[in-house]
Amino acid sequence: MKLFVGLMSGTSLDGVDAALIRHEPGRLPVLQASHAVPMPSDLRKCLLDLCQAETISFAALARAEHDFCHLQARAVDALLSKARISRDCITAIGSHGQTIEHAPSGHGDKPGPAYTCQLDNPSLLAELTGCQVVADFRRRDLAAGGQAAPLAPAFHAALFRHPRAWRLILNLGGFANLTLLPPESSDAAIIGFDTGPANVLLDAWYQRHHHGSYYDAQGQWASRGNVSQALLSRLLEDEFFHRHPPKSTGREAFHLPWLEARLRGENAADVQASLAELSAVTIAMGVAMACQYQSVSKVESLIVCGGGAHNTDLLERLARHIPEIAINKPDAFGWPADWLEAGAFAWLAARRLESLPGNLPSVTAATGPRILGGIYSA
Incomplete structure (x- = not known):
């Protein structure tokens, strides 16, 4: 049995969700604890400006990435404190990062390659938390000709x-x-x-x-x-x-x-x-x-x-x-509605460490299954 933390900050920019899951190969992942840290208003404005900017300075990007990473680290610390779990018990953190722009077909009418940009600093997150980090999940699927999204369907299937x-x-x-x-x-x-x-x-x-x-x-x-x-x-x-x-x-x-x-x-x-x-x-x-x-x-x-x-x-x-069609919520399966996406990136981190694919080509149109994410040691 291994413990993983998943971190998710979505396009709503309302905060960082952190989910602690118990993972055992061949068994359903189990949500152990969860915690949300609200997005500070100044960081939210900064990230929103980056999403809408035509040009971005490296200094502004670095500042946003630094502040966002520290917010992620606070979410991890609060989650582990709430669960009364030592960071030494965590196998890895799966970090989605904050999407700034997603252009799987290129940028509108302008020529150029497909791209997806998630603001993240997994090296700094590993330093701040003392935990191994798995990050940059999307670009391998993109490199294989996929949309790089959505990635959660593989987790939905597991659950x-x-x-x-x-x-x-x-x-x-x-x-x-x-x-x-x-x-x-x-x-x-x-x-x-x-x-x-x-x-x-x-x-x-x-x-x-x-x-x-x-x-x-x-x-x-x-x-x-x-x-x-x-x-x-x-x-x-x-x-x-x-x-x-x-x-x-x-x-x-x-x-x-x-x-x-x-x-x-x-x-x-x-x-x-x-x-x-x-x-x-x-x-x-x-x-x-x-x-x-x-x-x-x-x-x-x-x-x-x-x-x-x-x-x-x-x-x-x-x-x-x-x-x-009956409309239900996932609570009956042990997963409150707010924690599926964060849980998905904890699960994807586990898949990465097991050298198992994380994408579904039938979803993203990638040319085949791919092992997603890079590993950043503690």
Whole structure:
């Protein structure tokens, strides 16, 4: 039995999630403890500026990386203290880093190679924590021709595959991504892909109109607005929503200027309601796309995780669009909705140390299975 820590900071930029898992080959990974450290407002602004910058100075990049790494180290220290575990008991930390830009097909219309950039300093993290670190998980899949995302579907398969039933896993972070899990009795491939924005536009629009608050708790503001069908139609014209998988996206594609270019003077609350409807509609489109792709007529359940799993309004909208599928949370499996992504990178670190592949070519379109991540000794 070995213990691993997974660190995740998603596109919502709300903080660092740390998950401690127990890993034994051939057994289900078990969540032992979890802890979240909120993102300081100045670091959040700095990271957001980097995500939106046309040019970046090395000094600004180094400062952000330094501060982010120290925040990660604080999350690890707090987690181990909470679990009453010595750092000597940790086999490795799996660090995702903070995505600054994700361009698996290159940068828009500009010529150049595909790339994905996660701000991270695993060498410094190893120094600060005294633990071995595994990091840089995405670029090996990219080098093999893949999208480098999503990577969590392999972990979803380890946790949630059913002997006989088809299941869907939905992660609602800044962006929404789906995993379609065939039954264990099936030879069908696992597929997974991003469906589009989940919280990223909802949070940005809410912050513009509610200073000092970062998100629309339980979707209360959105629930008071009315969906503008004209605005929703304009938003849905984006080609990403109609592209077939494999596909992944990020802030470089969906951001406030993208939204503002499609506004026609709508009421602010109605815009929020329309953005929530956009998330629900595009997820439902993704469900239909995934089921059609695998010729699936019946899915047992859709298991929702991520911060958006707490957005009551968004889940109610989604339920109206997929009434034939039961919507559940992963708590019944021992994994609260907030800790699946951090747990995934702890599990991926374990896979790396076992020299086992971490990607799924059927998800990312890489040319084959690849061992992901670099190892940084304590």
